[in-house]
Amino acid sequence: MTDDLDFLDKLEQQAAKRPARGRGRDFSTGLESVSHQAAARATGGKSMAGRYKRYTAYLSPESIGRLKEIADEIGLSQAETARWFVEHMIALYDAGLRPETEVAVVRRRLKRG
Numbered sequence: 001m002t003d004d005l006d007f008l009d010k011l012e013q014q015a016a017k018r019p020a021r022g023r024g025r026d027f028s029t030g031l032e033s034v035s036h037q038a039a040a041r042a043t044g045g046k047s048m049a050g051r052y053k054r055y056t057a058y059l060s061p062e063s064i065g066r067l068k069e070i071a072d073e074i075g076l077s078q079a080e081t082a083r084w085f086v087e088h089m090i091a092l093y094d095a096g097l098r099p100e101t102e103v104a105v106v107r108r109r110l111k112r113g
Helices: 002-017 036-043 061-074 078-094
Strands: none
Touching: 061 078
């Protein structure tokens, strides 16, 4: 328990030395410099799997089937293949690629009593 408190004291000292980042620059939790792995260890969380953080995404059965086929073709696990796709799509997004979107106008009928 003392180690946990020492860890928290160290975080507070580190947070006091540097300015907050991102939005809300006036607000800092003091945990901005803590890795996901360290946070999971400190809290006993199960969201980390090695150096990866678990994340759930809902995909169509066709996409999952294709992902499995590609993983078999290239000899990677399904998880490694999915990570590869996500990382490359993030790089494409950062390079300017954007998904096609369509604005939908939804009108609601009023019920008359």
